[in-house]
Amino acid sequence: MVRMVSATELKPTTYAWPVETTELRVKAGRHLAVNGLDLQLGTGVHGLLGPNGAGKTTLMRALSTVHRPSGGQLRLLGEDATSSRVLRPLRRRLGYLPQHFGFYPRFTVREYVEYMAWLREMPKAAIPGAVQRAVERVGLTARADSRLKALSGGMLRRVGIAQAIVNDPDLLLLDEPTVGLDPEQRVEFRTLLRELGTDSCVVVSTHLVEDVVAACTDVVLVDEGKLVWQGLPAALIQIGEQGGTGDSPAERGYTSLLSSHRSAS
Template identity: 45%
Template sequence: MASELALESVGYRYRGGHDAVVGVGLTMAPGIVGLLGPNGAGKSTLMRVLSTLAKPTSGRVLWRGEDIARTPDVLRRELGYLSQDFGVYEALSAREFLAFLSAVKGLPSRTVAARVDECLEMVGLVDVADRRLGGYSGGMRQRVGIAQALLNDPKLLIVDEPTVGLDPEERARFRHLLAELAGERLVILSTHIVSDIEASAGTLAIMSGGQLRFHGTPEALMAQAEGHVWQWTLPAEQLAEARATLRISRAQRRAHGVEVRVVGDEAPAPDAIQVAPDLEDAYLWLLHRSGAQS
């Protein structure tokens, strides 16, 4: 059976009565799925459910047809997970740290050294494998995080907000790494940063307010925003007021003022020019329609 993950009306309610996830249903196959949404959308809670760290309070999650709440080990054997708050033991080297985690995960001792080397090679850390993790940059630590998630050669790889705090070069390197790792794996990349999934995800799942608002291709999302994106140049001193009243996807200072892209139901000004939406525009338009805050 294919490495398929199916969510059937999945919900998660905290004890205080707060619904973090409400009725999410979708099916995911190998490739990169970008789980996108603003902070507080319910993404991290859903990632915990999918990684068997929490049980859904309604609905069910199926991996290869098996309910992971009833038989979590069916998924855990094939799961790699990089959490948002992944930490390292700074006194250890990357090689030592991964060997330690291999033992924790129960990998056969005779295979550990070779598998650690393979994972270090995949994430491009072989040359610094014996350096203490305390001297690693943020991007290098995230690559160690991916390496530990790959130790058991997972068919499902889940990464939660992996580029927060990384500089642009490290973020780009990380995105390229995930694209290379997809292949026969299902990779779920959860983020609130559109550029993290723009170049790599073939499928998007967008959440806000705990609900699934869109599931489909980036092209289908952009098609929904057709006719609702304008480009407009305004004086720099009017930018603050415009930000307070309009949904602006980006702003660039020019010699003659500030050029902005605006999403909405109508043109922001008579001299605004309608333009084709990009993914950032389409994402903001979807949030606007669902009443969510970006």
């Protein structure tokens, strides 16, 4: 059955920011992992940085509508993402790769990406072509009919990226997407990110500062669930050239900003 496209999906874009949060609070269990976050993200690739326990994964789960905020405002693609009324049509426009994603080992690569396209309620006739494009973009064309249980960790990560982009999402969320990728694959992935960010809002959570500097148009640094700093990769490098701990100017900028934030808290 072909899904009919609603008038809501066809209406022109009128929102200023694909992602906008105001005093956002999100709990991870009983812990307030995101605590009063104000953030605005536009079209482009945004690198989300922060130490372990900073609230990055919880924030990504909130942006993907998996976690419901416990307070504040969250608007995604112009919609109030705290309203259950808009969640179903909103999720059709999202792409999400969790830090740990589940899969059926006996599925082939193609079957798994097709299944995820079906879950996002893509029109049936559009799915085969969309799946083929997604698989090609992550460099798995030759393994499209291999079972997932036969793939390496890096290949599985690329399958996860393929399912996240199969519906050409307006908002793409990738949590630690380069885990398990070799250096050559990481370079290819950075190219793909830059391509995706030309007309979509892409948020990439990672510990790899160099990936952010190489591929992102914007850097978002969080700690203890709060915004520490937001700016251009070039600005992060410039801060690092003045001091800090790390093997590169970007890493020194990262550590310097965290240190300054903690000293002021």
